Amino acid sequence: MGDRSEESGGATGRRARGELESGVLAALWAAKEPLTARQVLERLPGALAYTTVLTILSRLHDKGMLVRHPVGRGNAYEPVRDEATETAVRMHSLLERGSDREAVLSRFVSELSREDERLLHRLLGGQDAGRDDGQ
Template identity: 55%
Template sequence: MTEHRGDGRTAPRRRRQGELEAQVLAALRTAPGPVAAGWVRERVGGDLAYTTVVTILTRLHVKGAVARERSGRSFRWTAVADEAGLAALRMRRVLDSEADREAVLTSFVSTLSPGDERLLRDLLEVAEPSEAED
């Protein structure tokens, strides 16, 4: 992944925020079982340093998106969330970091398209326990 500079040289393209995490998670989801960081590095792209892959895997583990198990002196990794789950974890982390949850949610809902707002309402309706269960 490269981008061209004005002077004719090329530089590695900067990834969007969360793009590398999504790529690592996608690679893990194709794994036949728990895999080493080296296996993930091969699937994501050999231009990444092994330590970068381990750092991303560790961040995903802290977020609850991947599980790890000891294998000798290192770990084997397994995806426990998909990209939608990872996005939901990010949204939850932002919400949890704010003191005024109502203001954050109000601001979020006010920016939704009419279709997304309808979808959210439908999802909330399904998720709410019926009054008969109370």
């Protein structure tokens, strides 16, 4: 078994699982156009190998999170969804997996800052009035 410190950025300098994917997605979301692997590499902190970035881009593409566009001898990548939509999809997926939706939502709301709580109230107030899908 490997040392847990390796997975969490310990002495070996390895990143936690998912951290590279998150960094790559953040770089792509911040870009105004599709990026090549080299362009993504230039936007990421730390010393990463070009092949590592290619692997992450390929995995994200295989998961359906990125689309590829041919550029020269390689590809440029862009996210399928914007950051807000991707985050909402993940939140909804987590909610669906829970066995007690009320408890999960209650805990989520109780952890919100006052500002986020006001924003959520405002959004729900505006949405409820126009929603006519039986939910």
